[in-house]
Amino acid sequence: MKLSGSAIVLGNNINTGVVVPAKYMSRQGDPKSLIPHMFESIDPGLYTRLPGSILVAGSNFGVGSTREIVPVLLREAGVQAVMARSFSRGFYRNATNLGLPLAEAVVEGTVDGDLMEINFDTGVVINLTRNIEARAVPFPEIMQRILAEGGLIPFFKKFRSLT
């Protein structure tokens, strides 16, 4: 699988409550209504750039709450994949379980709007605008199997077990 998109560059330690604040969780049954609130505390207009994007974050993306609505909303908003120097463990699990592709990789010098491409079969990440290549840290085998089935629930429906 190969995905490409326009880079949205984010900093370190992006809390899941910054992706979508907990204060709107009454409305989680209608995820689309939450999209305009995504990233509002750091950039109120950022959500308009999410469709077709690849988020390019620093370390520890997704620290904070372990709400599945966060990867759900990133997908709903049209984010292709999230690339980060590292992920917080709760988000890392949830994103995989919800079928949101992640790449633990760093492409130095990437700025907003650069065209990024991630090849999930080879683990190669490329900034096509600047022609810089990097390699993503491979996922544990169980996560690769969950991703291959499109997420934890399809995986469990097929195997009825975690092994």
Add this chain to the structure above:
Amino acid sequence: MAQTYAEKVLSRAVGRPVQSGEVCVADVDFVMIQDINGPRTVQILDELGAERLHAPEKALIVLDHFAPPPTLESAEFHARLRAAGRKFGVAVADLGMGICHQLVLERGKALPGHLVIGTDSHSCAYGASGAFGTSMGAGEAAIALITGKVWLRIPASLKVSFEGSIQPGVSGKDVSLALMRILREDGGDYMALEFGGPGVASLGMSDRATIASLAVESSAKAGLFPPDRITLDWLASIGASPDAALIFAPDSDATYARVIEIDLNRLGPQVACPPSIDNVTDVCDAEPVKVDQVFIGTCTNARLEDYRIVAAIFKGRKVSSEVRCICFPASRTIQLQMLEEGITQTLVEAGCMVMAPSCGPCAGLHSGLAAAGEVVISTGSRNYPGRMGDNSSRIYLASPATAAASAVTGRLTDPRTLEVVIP
């Protein structure tokens, strides 16, 4: 093979000796479901056609974040969770019973050597009693309810060694914030924090629950206090009977990814300034910012010990006329003890609003949101922009003592500057 405490607990859950880095399937001893992520867990149980659960008696549904429901949608979440509790035979802690982590601890559902998961990030609080508590998403919790199992990577451990003993006016929250100052928000990622050293004997169960619950703020998977005399005495006091075979201690030659030493003798009150919990300074060095609201509560800091400190400060004093102070006990048990000890009377006389047990405004859901530009001193766990209200409001995270002292003076205040004997 020398093992850390985390490796010992998880070896028992996996059924064979394990070491950090391995990916394993483990047996879960208890599952906690709260009311933000619980509706999704129930939806997934339905989607998977679940008719019965692996061990319904080893689960608890807690209605706490939206307690009582501030919106029609959240009232519907509660209705669905109550119905799921009836259908599957899972106990429901309904409105006013308390905050999920406090209930799991005080009901003796997180025991030494056990693996407990929860759909709330602060489920690492269960490490206070020596359980490996960790958070998982709604889907993983649903599968754990059906199968009794989760998969996990055995974490490396980071040892936090305490020297000395905690000083008057200083409590577990200050210890946590001092640790965040060192670890930062990513310093614990994929790791278990293990607390030890001679100073741990000066930390009671309430302080330990605070410190364990905040492990996740460094992105850690768990925050563990291997059981000692204090743990066992406390378990006996709540009528819990831990399995003697599951009272583990880390091997003396276990390997740690990092060792951090904190001298409790030299630790003063700490404050995490906006916009993040790792932006920590000593209260005595911080700008004495003017305060609009003080919020005392949450799974971090709303236990009886916290309120005894708060009451000592409010005794014979008033909340500043410029400040509103809102207090939430962490459970009904604590609420009753506060009534019995006259704490509630002291707080109300001082001018506090004393509410029923609930997560309150911690996550910005209800009961005390902050307006544009306002300053809140909170005993909670998070202060990213907009957490408790308007995106321009600013949250300072501090101990109950610092919060109460600041409510009295109207400015961020070191509690040691008030003439009061703090228990």
